[in-house]
């Protein structure tokens with residue numbers, strides 16, 4: 486079952502200082518992060534350790550225990566066969582690396598720890614957010630991504646209530662630490678992706694199957710934007726002009742075409758929810774190497790994932806189910 490997708494929905498904030506809970510929109514959170522807003526109860530700003538943070542909406546459908554396994558959950562990955570069966574994390578280690586890690590025994594222990602990690606799925610919004618974040622932070626801008634729709638087994642046992650985001654600094658969760666024996670799914674409050682939404686840490690045995698689509702799909706959304714963007718870019722020279730002046734030696738030369746690419750990007754980003762603009766701008770950056778048409782189609786596909794998810798979801802509806 487699909488839940489309502491709304492990147493711009495209001496969020497619940499909970500203050501660690503005074504305990505008050507209040508509802509805000511994403512523009513408020515944006516101002517808050519720039520120390521332009523404070524807790525309406527006690528006046529704490531984001532600079533304080535006990536400051537308000539997003540929390541789970543009491544009306545979140547993910548809180549309904551008996552529905553969790555009936556919902557569609559989502560995951561984005563650069564792996565074409567997620568969740569990989571019989572995944573051997575040590576398979577690609579060179580003899581030198583194995584030696585540096587302390588020999589076979591240490592490698593086996595490391596591989597066992599990797600294998601004990603939970604899988605993560607979340608809302609559609611969280612999956613898109615995750616992809617943009619990776620394109621932005623982890624130099625995955627040019628990587629091939631896949632969106633997975635995850636179907637849980639109806640027999641999956643869901644842990645009661647929800648946890649605060651249990652990831653360590655690597656984003657890893659050890660399954661046994663969040664799922665006691667007999668339980669295979671734990672809900673947690675996601676702070677980083679679709680902030681305030683519920684994501685799941687789960688074992689592979691809780692997943693019935695997945696559907697997959699390569700993203701972004703181009704030509705799904707185009708109200709004439711692609712054509713106009715290509716015409717605009719092609720009207721400008723792509724000859725690199727060295728930057729002169731004081732900052733010249735720190736700045737790479739750029740072309741008039743790249744300047745227009747920046748402007749087109751900024752116009753699209755401005756139409757998006759405040760908490761996605763920065764990452765979108767980075768993921769959709771125009772590069773001098775890219776053909777204008779190729780860039781415009783890629784960027785319109787990225788934009789459509791947020792502005793018009795129905796296009797992508799209907800594409801996904803037609804994809805085969807793969808048993809996990």
Ligand SMILES: [Zn+2]
Nearest residue numbers: 500503524527
């Ligand atoms: Zn407060």
